[in-house]
Amino acid sequence: MAEQDDDAAGPLVRPYAMTHGRTRASADFDLITLVVAARAARTDEGWEPEHLAILERARHPVSVAELAAAVNLPAGVVRVLLDDLRARGALIVRMPAARTARPDLDLLKAVAHGLQAL
């Protein structure tokens, strides 16, 4: 199985095959954007297996980075698939706290207290 450790060996499936060639999500999903399933997938919705795997993993709140690690897909692919799920109301998305503005004092204090309590 030495080949699997070889960085030069590409993935067995081209990464964007299951996104039908789309490489960009319409929304700007950060790696720590949190998502959670809003509902179960319906069988008549024509989801790819990867959509269903993501939705299953997102029954509890989870970040884009964790989802990508869990379903073993590049983060960029996961972003596109998340975009599909959200567009059809299957997913709730929460952007990270500090995407644009500097975090506020109360949030920083909560982080400090949380770390001290560990």
Added chain:
Amino acid sequence: MAYKHSEDDLPTALKILIAGGFGVGKTTMVASLSEVDPLRTEEVITAESVGIDDLSGVEGKSTTTVALDFGRITLAGNLILYLFGTPGQDRFWFVWDELATGALGAVVLADTRRLADSFPSVDFFEKRGMPFLVAVNCFDGAKRYRPEDIRVALDLDDDVRVMLTDARDRQSAKEVLIAFVEDLIRRARQGGDE
């Protein structure tokens, strides 16, 4: 199961980057702090998405893959703090840009035997005006230096804290994070006075 129905039910996610040169202990520190074994995700970078200049060193490839190691700390108050180790310094600056966006700041790990390896990280965060702290990972057998000597050697501004740490030790790594967040609180207070 019951599904969540509001964005407000979701925790608040934050991130801090763990930066520094190759082999300085970034993933070790992430592992010491994370409540789960460090996870790995991959970003596939396409030439189209980053511009050809950014792919120097990997010319001729239309895509390249960058592995990112990260960990998670769940905190009281419905907060989740993610720690991302930064990828190799030379080829992947565009990934650093993405990681840095929205980050609280960075811990730059330094090894006194190879202090110059931390220059690019220090430069990156200085240029972005992003808060960072330098944590000197005290490897067994390496000569101990005073934090003040490290400050001079790295030409750091006065408001950049320098600490000694042992990245393998959870308590020590935790103290680094707490000190960094306390620095951020101090800065936020000062900023509010202006």
